[in-house]
């Protein structure tokens with residue numbers, strides 16, 4: 144069974160969603176394709192639903208996680224993976240994100256973080272950099288960006304990672320480990336929208352690879368290295384934190 148579909152791809156030329164698509168295709172090859180169910184939100188990221196030959200549910204904006212949870216509880220044997228946007232996850236779906244960490248269901252969430260609501264033409268999301276100007280915020284974003292890694296750690300997520308979409312092989316490796324992890328896995332993927340938030344298309348040179356495991360103090364230190372504002376300092380990518388804890392399905 145091929146992982147590709149015949150759907151026409153409508154992402155903008157040069158969009159880093161193409162790279163995330165390539166990474167997940169590589170990852171799925173390591174597993175049995177039939178064991179997967181995917182859920183997407185609504186946004187540019189969500190079009191991935193049309194480009195992957197997997198069963199699933201093209202969901203609602205902000206509701207990726209509860210839909211994943213429903214599928215997992217219905218059939219715990221499935222590898223349930225979710226593709227969501229930063230607007231999707233950290234704005235309308237924020238309460239689900241916190242609950243997912245606490246519940247520790249054995250599901251895997253990939254967030255395509257382009258620091259913008261892109262499908263709706265580039266408004267500010269909780270992770271947008273300060274000063275980001277859009278049609279809706281012509282004077283620039285005044286708010287401090289949310290740090291999703293710290294929020295995931297505080298919520299009890301048992302696998303927390305960050306990837307750079309431009310590094311397809313590394314992202315694929317982290318995706319594989321996230322899927323294999325027993326518990327809630329959260330993979331934050333730096334994606335960059337080259338149309339609406341191009342200012343952030345310069346982060347790669349600041350990234351460096353890490354592989355932290357059970358050390359929470361270190362995880363918080365790693366999360367603190369980058370504040371989601373313009374590229375300053377270092378941006379750790381890789382596993383930020385990993386812990387073994389009883390899953391929702393095993394209780």
Ligand SMILES: Cc1ncc(C[n+]2csc(CCOP(=O)(O)OP(=O)(O)O)c2C)c(N)n1
Nearest residue numbers: 185186187188204228229230231260261262
């Ligand atoms: C329940 C609901 N709320 C809001 C919308 C409008 N909406 C559609 S796409 C979108 C932006 C998506 O942004 P993000 O989740 O960051 O994904 P991206 O397009 O950047 O990949 C919004 C607000 C909607 N379709 N449904």
Ligand code: SF4
Nearest residue numbers: 154155158187336337
């Ligand atoms: S608007 Fe941005 S995120 Fe959406 S397809 Fe185009 S480049 Fe990608």
